[in-house]
Amino acid sequence: MLLEAPFTEAKVRALRVGDVVEITGLLLTGRDAVHKYLHDGGTPPVELKNSIIYHCGPVVVKEKGKWVVKAAGPTTSIREEPYQGPLMEQYGIRGVIGKGGMGPKTLAACKKVGACYFHAVGGAAQVLAQKVVRVPAVHMLEEFGSPEAIWEFEVVKFPVVVTMDSHGDSLHAKVEAASSKALDRLIR
Template identity: 45%
Template sequence: MAIVKLQTPISEEDVRKVKVGDIIYISGTVYLSRDEAHLRALEYAKEGKKLPLDFEGLALFHCGPIVKQDEKGEWHVVAAGPTTSSRMEIFEDKYIEQFKVRVVIGKGGMFERTTAAMKKVGAVYGAFTGGAAVLAAKAVKKVKGVEWLDLGTPEALWIFEVEEFGPLTVAIDTHGNNLFKEVSQKVESNRKKAYEIIGVSE
């Protein structure tokens, strides 16, 4: 298990060095998108419209933050923990291939399609501790911008400048490894032992 510090824009070469189980910290630009912002970005790409931000080499965070706006109109992050990534499985592979984000951050893991796209394009999934909203907010140095506020504050495209954002446990790497899949296989093999404790079989 290595501890790796990454600075955006992250190159394909650097991200391919990271392995499942490593801990990564990101400095630079992390942007937020949930279901709606994914759909809109893909729609823009399809229509050939210009995106408000070039996503290549950046880190995408599945998160709907608590934010507040001061009198001057500037936004501040109060709390920003990860949301469940599996909802994005249905289009994340297309998204990664289209935009070449290098790190996807969330909780709960992702599945086959995302794992395959990450191997092909060169991207990793960083599991951020569920609920650790304060740690995330503290790593945000500045809200660089927000787009698509019409989607509502939790769904908008927030752009954060971060310093040592993490710890993120690499749960999918560029070699096709998926930690959540490995754990679920281990859990299956432990099932019998767990049954024995409560005195049941099968």
């Protein structure tokens, strides 16, 4: 199914765990440095209301004066678990794209704010980079370095799976619980 900008609460509330979604609109990359900066009270250099944050440290090079994305898969999201929930609530962030899933704090914020966690296929840097049609701007490049900067990615049909929804469901919690039982059978 499609999710197109503007990313409204109603559109995101309609999504459920297991949905394969293609996103069209603007994504903002943000990972460790950005999350810590915002959580410490730093001023966001871009509007975050109704935004989708992409946990990604891309390879971007300048060709003929234009930014070109050479690789842009997701990074592990759980590192942002201490920051993500509070930032979602403070700024009205509508979704997060990453890999590996996030914990109970983020899941609770998704429910409260009306947001989703979207899982991109980790390591699929080329399939995902192909969906970035334009890089309108970059922020905090000098301060944080290229992988940690806030890149604006205009994407078309960016493929993700909803693994945490705004109704309290988490695929990660389910798989963890089931595999935990299976492990017990194998080693206890």
